[in-house]
Structure formats: structure tokens, C-alpha cells
Amino acid sequence: MKSELIKFLFFSTIILLIPFVIGDGYLLNVMVFVGIHTMLAVALNLLLGYAGQISLGHAGFFGMGAYLSAILTTTYGFNPWFVMPAAAVIVGTLAFIIGLPILKLKGHYLAMATLGLGIIFYITFNESVEMTGGPSGFSSIPNLKIGSFVFDSDLKNYYLIWLFTLIIVLLAVNLASSRIGRALRAVHDSEVAARVAGVNSRLLKVQIFAMSAVVSSIAGSLYAHTMTFISPASFGFNFSVELLTMVVIGGLASVYGSFLGAALLTLLPEFLRAAHDYDIIIYGALLVVMVMFMPGGLVRGIPDLYRKIILRKGAVDNA
Amino acid sequence: MSLGVFRRGIMLFDQILQYVLSGISTGAIYALIGIGFSIIYNATGIINFAQGEFVMLGGMFTLFFLETAKLPIWAAAPTAILASTVIGLLFERLAIRPLKHPTPINLVIITIGGSILIRGLSMLVWGKDTHSLPPFSGENPIHIYGATILPQHLWIICITAVIIVLNKFYFYHTISGKAMRACSYNRRAAGLVGIDVRRMVLFSFIISSGMGAVAGIIVAPLTMTAYDVGVMLGLKGFCAAILGGMSSGITTVVGGLILGVLESLGAGLISSGYKDAIAFIILLLILFVRPQGLFGKADSERV
Numbered sequence: 075m076k077s078e079l080i081k082f083l084f085f086s087t088i089i090l091l092i093p094f095v096i097g098d099g100y101l102l103n104v105m106v107f108v109g110i111h112t113m114l115a116v117a118l119n120l121l122l123g124y125a126g127q128i129s130l131g132h133a134g135f136f137g138m139g140a141y142l143s144a145i146l147t148t149t150y151g152f153n154p155w156f157v158m159p160a161a162a163v164i165v166g167t168l169a170f171i172i173g174l175p176i177l178k179l180k181g182h183y184l185a186m187a188t189l190g191l192g193i194i195f196y197i198t199f200n201e202s203v204e205m206t207g208g209p210s211g212f213s214s215i216p217n218l219k220i221g222s223f224v225f226d227s228d229l230k231n232y233y234l235i236w237l238f239t240l241i242i243v244l245l246a247v248n249l250a251s252s253r254i255g256r257a258l259r260a261v262h263d264s265e266v267a268a269r270v271a272g273v274n275s276r277l278l279k280v281q282i283f284a285m286s287a288v289v290s291s292i293a294g295s296l297y298a299h300t301m302t303f304i305s306p307a308s309f310g311f312n313f314s315v316e317l318l319t320m321v322v323i324g325g326l327a328s329v330y331g332s333f334l335g336a337a338l339l340t341l342l343p344e345f346l347r348a349a350h351d352y353d354i355i356i357y358g359a360l361l362v363v364m365v366m367f368m369p370g371g372l373v374r375g376i377p378d379l380y381r382k383i384i385l386r387k388g389a390v391d392n393a
Numbered sequence: 394m395s396l397g398v399f400r401r402g403i404m405l406f407d408q409i410l411q412y413v414l415s416g417i418s419t420g421a422i423y424a425l426i427g428i429g430f431s432i433i434y435n436a437t438g439i440i441n442f443a444q445g446e447f448v449m450l451g452g453m454f455t456l457f458f459l460e461t462a463k464l465p466i467w468a469a470a471p472t473a474i475l476a477s478t479v480i481g482l483l484f485e486r487l488a489i490r491p492l493k494h495p496t497p498i499n500l501v502i503i504t505i506g507g508s509i510l511i512r513g514l515s516m517l518v519w520g521k522d523t524h525s526l527p528p529f530s531g532e533n534p535i536h537i538y539g540a541t542i543l544p545q546h547l548w549i550i551c552i553t554a555v556i557i558v559l560n561k562f563y564f565y566h567t568i569s570g571k572a573m574r575a576c577s578y579n580r581r582a583a584g585l586v587g588i589d590v591r592r593m594v595l596f597s598f599i600i601s602s603g604m605g606a607v608a609g610i611i612v613a614p615l616t617m618t619a620y621d622v623g624v625m626l627g628l629k630g631f632c633a634a635i636l637g638g639m640s641s642g643i644t645t646v647v648g649g650l651i652l653g654v655l656e657s658l659g660a661g662l663i664s665s666g667y668k669d670a671i672a673f674i675i676l677l678l679i680l681f682v683r684p685q686g687l688f689g690k691a692d693s694e695r696v
Contacts, residue, residue, distance in 0.1 A: 128498060175681040181497045182440040186631055187680050190673035193628070197670040311624065315505055322502050355513030361506025362488055369494045 078247055085243070085330065089236050093229055101344075102228045106300060108333075108340045109235035110293050115320040115332035116246045117289035122318070123327035124250060125282050126262030127177060128185045130314050131192025135287040137199055137309030138165045139294025141206055144215045144304055149205075154218050158295040162288045169287030173280040192314050199306035211305030218299045231300045238296060242289055246329045258282060259327070319357060323364050325371025334372045407539025412661040413654055414537065418546040418615075420653020421553035424646040425608040426630025428560065429601030431641040434634070435577035436597035439500050443484065443508035445627015446515075447602040450477040451609025452618035453515060456524050466529065474606045480511065481602025485595050508623070515620040526613035549611045556607060557646060563600075564641065573597060625669060629656075632676045638686035648687060 093102055114136060121127050142161035146152045176187050199206050206212055218225045218234065225234050249255050260268035261275045268275050298304050316339060324335025343353040368375030426448055433441045454473035458464045464472065488507050492499065529548050534541040564570040575583040576593045584590045608626070609618070616622070629652065636648030652672055660668035679687055 122498070126498075128501065176677075179680060179684050182434075182501065183635065183680060183684065185440070185501055186635060187677060189628065190632075190676050194670045194673050194677075197667060201664075201666040201670075315509070318502065318505070326498075352513065352517060354509055355517065358506050358509030358511075358513055362503055362510060365499050365503045365506065366488070366491060366493070369499060 078251060081330070082240075082244055082247060085333075086240055089240065093232055098227070098229050102232055104340060104344050106228060106231050106235050108337050109232070109239045110297050110300075111317075111320060111336035111340050112333045113235075113239045113242050113293040113296075114290055114317055115324065115336045116242055116329055117286040117293070118317050119321045119324075119326065119329065119332045120246060120249070120258075121282055121286045122321055123325075124255060124258040124262060125279055127279055127283065128181075128188065128318075129283070129286075130185055130189035130311070130318065131195070132188075132286070132290055132317050133309045133311070133313035134192040134195030135165055135169060135290035136294040136297070136313070137195055137304075137306070138168070139291030140298040140304050140309070141199060141212070141294075142291070143295035143298045144212045145205055147299075148212070148215050154216060154295075154299055158292060161295055162291045165291035166284045166288040170280060170284040173283040177276070177279040177283055189311065189314070192311060196306060196310045199309060206306070209306060211303055213303045215298050215302045215304070217302065218296075225300070235296055235300065238292065242292075243329055243333070250327075250329065254278070262327075316357070319361050323360065323371055325373030325375075328371065328373040331371050331373035338372070403539070408661065409658070410538060411540040412657045414540050414542050415546065416654035416657030417650060418542070418549045418653070419612075419657065420633075420650035421549050421646075422608050422612045422626070422649075423629045423633040423652050424649025425553055425556060425604055426626060427633030427637060427645045427649050428557075428641050429604045429608075430631055430634040431637070431639045431645055432573075432601045432604075433597045434639050435641060436573055437489075437576075437594050438497075439489065439504065440631070441598075441601070442501065442504040442627070443511060444601065444605055444630060445623035445625070446508045446511040447477050447481060447605030447623070448609035448612075448626045448630075449515065449618065449620065449623030450480060450511070450602075451606030452526060452613035452622070453519055453524075453609075453620065454606070455610050455613065456526055456618065457519070459526070466527070470610050473610060474603050477606035477609075478599050478603045481598045481605075482595065484511075484602075485598035489594070489598070490591070508627075512620060512623060519620060521620060523617045523619040525617045526610075528614040529611075543615070545611075545614050549615075552607065552611050553646075556604065557643075560604075560641065569593075569596060629672055632672055635676065636679060636687045638688040640688065644688035651687075 092105060096102055096105070114132065118129060118132050121129055139161050142164060143154065143157050146157045146161070147154045172191065176184065176191070179187050200209050202208075225231050250258075257268065257273045257278055260271065260273055261278060265275050297308075320335035320339050321332055322335070323338060324333065325331030339357075342356070346353050346356060364371070364375075368378075370378070426444060429447070430441065430444050433439055433444070451473055454476045455466075455469050458469035458472050459466065462469070462472075484507055488503055489495075489500075492503060528543065528545045530544045532543060534543055535547070562570075564574055572583065572588045573593045573596060575586070575588055576590055580590055583593075608630075609623075612626070630649070633649035633652050634645050636652060637645030639645075652675065655675055656668060656672050659671035663671070
């Protein structure tokens with residue numbers, strides 16, 4: 075537990091110091107997105123990595139949070155700080171209710187059902203034009219503020235988003251090493267064995283599904299308030315796949331792996347600006363190559379690679 | 394008064410007939426794609442999320458051979474099927490077979506990755522424009538009672554029927570078809586009696602990419618084609634397969650037809666904007682009530 079705390083403090087310090095290194099520029103703006111994506115990837119990883127349940131519809135929950143925040147604050151004038159938890163509760167309840175039947179499904183069927191769910195959300199964002207603005211998007215969402223302090227610059231948003239992200243990372247690390255985390259891993263390895271050992275696997279799966287939807291919704295609210303503009307395109311099937319890619323590339327069942335995955339997949343397209351439209355090819359290739367050669371993700375793959383190189387070097391030295 | 398009601402009834406009937414007829418032809422397409430999913434699933438246990446991309450490749454390759462290579466349609470279509478099949482073969486060889494840890498999640502992810510890759514490369518080669526393919530035989534509508542259908546609808550229904558019959562013949566009357574069925578019952582036992590299971594896996598990819606391509610070619614004159622049409626078509630095909638209980642036979646065809654007709658009725662009578670949502674709502678409802686699909690048999694899990 076102590077080593078986990080040290081790891082977390084080390085991670086927080088790096089996050090705290092990043093703006094001093096990269097300055098208040100475009101890159102900082104990208105780092106805000108890395109924060110939001112980390113939150114989402116951690117949420118999905120709890121479900122996929124720990125409980126072993128796939129979801130191809132998480133972009134839908136992210137979008138629900140974003141749209142609820144946008145509509146309730148902009149159209150109806152509610153306080154954003156009140157709307158954010160309210161949206162999270164709504165999305166969480168919805169996920170819980172849908173989760174009850176959906177999580178009875180297994181493997182490919184679960185993948186398909188969650189995918190269908192995500193697409194239904196996406197179509198709803200597109201089609202309920204009078205509420206969401208439809209495909210052309212929803213604009214002039216207010217920035218978050220505390221008193222007269224408005225979060226309207228990249229630097230302010232950076233610390234705001236990362237405060238939330240770090241809290242979620244801490245909670246996730248805590249959860250993973252708790253009794254619930256062990257129960258989740260038991261469900262992952264063998265659901266029947268877990269049930270025999272007294273884990274209420276059915277309820278546990280639904281709870282973790284709802285919880286990861288809650289985190290996604292909070293990320294959505296924060297996204298809406300920092301971007302001040304949202305459109306359905308950000309919440310489609312492609313984004314669900316992108317989230318899945320982050321989790322897998324980072325490493326299943328590793329909270330910091332999710333950060334690595336989110337950072338890589340958010341930063342990579344920025345560095346590949348020249349190849350603007352073709353970033354999707356690189357995603358696809360990355361996904362295939364990672365599963366083939368580094369099935370444990372970056373978090374396990376890099377140490378393995380390192381060890382392999384060192385060992386080979388040692389062997390050569392001996393010869 | 395009563396005549397007015399009667400006439401309105403006739404009009405509604407005509408309308409419904411129209412929706413059902415066009416639903417049957419889209420349903421036939423979903424069925425073809427769904428059977429492709431089922432063939433791979435039964436031989437390997439893999440859900441090939443890239444299946445929709447072969448549908449797209451069928452349409453795009455045909456267009457390419459028609460316009461760039463100036464081939465007539467009767468030559469362009471088979472060449473396109475062949476080309477898509479080669480891609481399917483390469484996909485199995487390069488991405489599926491070398492996989493060291495083929496867990497279900499890894500397989501889902503690698504086929505999603507493959508589908509993104511194929512889609513991306515197609516965008517790179519053919520651009521982002523939407524293209525239309527000329528219909529196989531004219532555009533003069535055929536009247537059936539109060540409804541009209543296009544010759545292309547008939548082509549779709551006939552070609553699908555032929556393929557289903559050929560499919561049945563292959564699986565029940567040829568050695569390699571029977572071997573593939575053996576694999577779907579029990580892969581290890583099939584291996585023990587001397588069936589080359591890996592070759593059957595390769596065959597299943599070849600057959601279903603070919604079938605996907607056929608579906609893509611026959612539907613392209615009606616719905617246009619572009620680098621990204623594979624996603625939705627693939628998903629609908631998957632719906633059909635799940636409704637049919639992942640069988641490569643008649644139940645998936647029925648699943649596809651039900652899906653196509655309900656979707657067409659829903660789009661016509663309720664809302665066309667939510668057309669794609671209707672398919673998935675039906676899918677979710679069916680999975681909630683019958684997690685093993687509409688026609689699937691519940692199987693007990695071995696621990």
C-alpha cells in the first residue's frame with residue numbers, strides 16, 4: 075500500500091510540474107485532453123481490465139454527461155457545479171438499469187450489446203435537434219467558475235481537470251487493491267469460481283459498470299465546460315474504440331497504464347499533424363501490432379523489452 | 394365516408410407493402426453479411442469485426458475495376474470478389490494466425506484494429522467521396538399491387554437465394570464443408586480425425602470475405618458506396634447473425650429479413666432519422682429476453 079502511495083505522489087508531482095516544463099501553449103491544451111482521456115480510460119479499465127467485461131459504448135456515457143451539462147446549464151441556467159453531480163447520478167442510474175440485463179451477456183454478445191447502446195446514444199444526440207443542436211453541435215456552454223474565478227485558460231483548466239483526474243486515479247488505485255478489486259479480479263479469472271467463493275458477481279459487474287459510467291459522465295461534464303462547444307461526432311463509435319485502444323495499449327488492469335495509453339493516443343495525432351487524415355490508419359496498425367507483440371500493453375511490454383535487451387547485452391558480454 | 398376510410402386503408406396497405414418489399418431486399422443483404430459472421434464464428438470462435446469492411450471492399454473494388462480498369466460489370470464484379478477474398482486471406486494470415494494469446498478480448502480488439510486499418514487504407518487509395526454503381530439491369534421500376542420495386546431489388550433477392558443454396562450445398566455435400574462443420578462442433582476432435590483445422594480457419598475467412606464482397610456489390614447500386622459504409626452494414630449483419638443464433642443457415646437469413654423489414658417499417662412509419670437506432674433497439678430487446686439470440690439454443694457453460 076505504501077509503495078502505491080509513493081507511486082501516486084510521484085505521478086502527481088510530475089503532473090503538477092508539467093506546465094512549468096512545456097509552458098502555457100498549445101501543448102498544454104493537449105495535456106488537458108490527456109487528463110480527460112485518462113479519466114475515461116481509467117473508468118473503462120476498471121470494467122475491462124479488472125472485471126473483464128468489455129464495453130464498446132462508453133463514448134455514449136461520456137456524451138450523456140457532456141450533453142446533460144450543456145443543456146441544463148446553457149438552456150436552463152442551472153449552476154454547473156450542481157449539474158455535474160446530478161448528471162453523474164442520472165447517467166449512473168441509467169447505466170445501472172441498463173447494466174442489469176446487459177451484463178448477463180458474455181464475450182461477443184456483450185461487445186455487441188454495448189456497441190448497440192453506444193450507437194443508440196449517438197443517434198439520439200444527432201436526432202433530438204431541438205435539445206442538442208443536432209449534428210451542427212451545441213455552442214456557448216459556460217466555463218466553470220468559483221466565485222469570480224473563471225476557468226477560462228488552458229493553464230487554469232489544466233489544473234482543474236487534472237485535480238479531478240488525480241482524484242479518480244487515487245480512487246481507482248485504492249479500489250483495485252481493496253476487497254472489491256480482488257473480487258473483480260476473481261470474476262475476471264472465473265466467474266463461477268468467484269460466485270462459489272461468495273462474490274455476488276452479477277451485482278458486482280453491474281455496480282462497476284455503473285461506476286465507470288459515472289466517471290465517464292463527470293469527464294463529459296468537464297469536457298463540455300472546458301471546450302464550451304460539443305458535437306455528436308466526439309461521442310460516436312470511433313471514440314469508444316479509441317478509448318478501448320487506450321486501455322489495451324496502456325495495459326489491462328493497470329491504472330497508470332491507462333494514463334500511458336491515453337497520453338500516447340492523444341499526443342500521437344498531434345505529432346502526426348502532417349498525416350492529418352491518416353491518423354486512423356496509424357490507430358488501426360497500432361492496435362494490431364500491440365495485440366500481436368505486446369499483449370500486456372506498454373506497462374508490461376516496456377519492462378519486458380528492457381529486460382530482453384539487457385539480457386541479450388549480458389549474453390554478448392559473456393561471450 | 395366509409396369509402397374514404399377504405400381508400401385510406403388501401404393507401405396504408407400500399408405503403409406498408411412498399412416498406413416490407415424494400416425491407417426484404419435490405420434484409421437479404423444483412424443476411425448475407427450475417428452468414429459471413431457466422432461462418433467464421435463457427436469455425437474459429439472469432440467475431441470478425443472487420444466483416445463489414447469486406448462489404449465495403451466489394452463495392453469499392455467493383456467501382457475501381459469498372460472505372461479505372463474499364464472492365465464490363467460481369468468481369469468487374471467477380472474480379473472484385475476475388476480481390477476482396479485475397480484481402481481476407483491476407484488478414485487471416487497476417488493478423489489472426491500469428492496471434493500468440495488468442496483470448497476473446499484480444500481477438501475482438503485485433504479484428505477492430507484490422508477493420509480500422511482496411512478502412513483507413515481504402516480512404517487513402519480511393520478518397521472520401523461517395524460513389525454510385527450503375528444498376529445491373531436498368532432502372533425501370535416494377536409494379537407489384539400498389540408498390541414498386543427496382544430491378545436491383547430482384548437481383549439482390551435472387552443472388553442472395555443462390556448464395557444460400559450454394560452455401561448449404563458446400564456445408565452438407567462437400568468434404569471441405571463437412572470438415573468445417575466438424576470444426577464448429579469440436580475443434581480438437583476435428584483435429585484428431587485428421588482435419589487440418591488451421592486450413593479450415595483460413596477457408597472460413599476466404600468464404601466469408603467473398604460473401605461480404607458479394608453483398609457489397611449487389612447493394613452498392615441502391616445505397617451508394619464509400620470507404621466508410623462497412624461499419625454500419627457490418628453491424629447490421631452482426632445483428633442478423635445474433636438474431637439467428639450465429640448459425641450459417643436459414644435462421645440467420647430469417648434474422649436478417651426480420652431486421653430489414655422491421656427497420657424499413659420503423660423508418661417509414663415512425664422516424665427515418667432513428668432508422669439505424671431501430672435495428673439496435675430490436676437487438677438489445679431480443680438479447681435482454683433471449684441472450685442466446687432469437688433462434689439460438691441455450692448452451693450450458695462448462696467450468
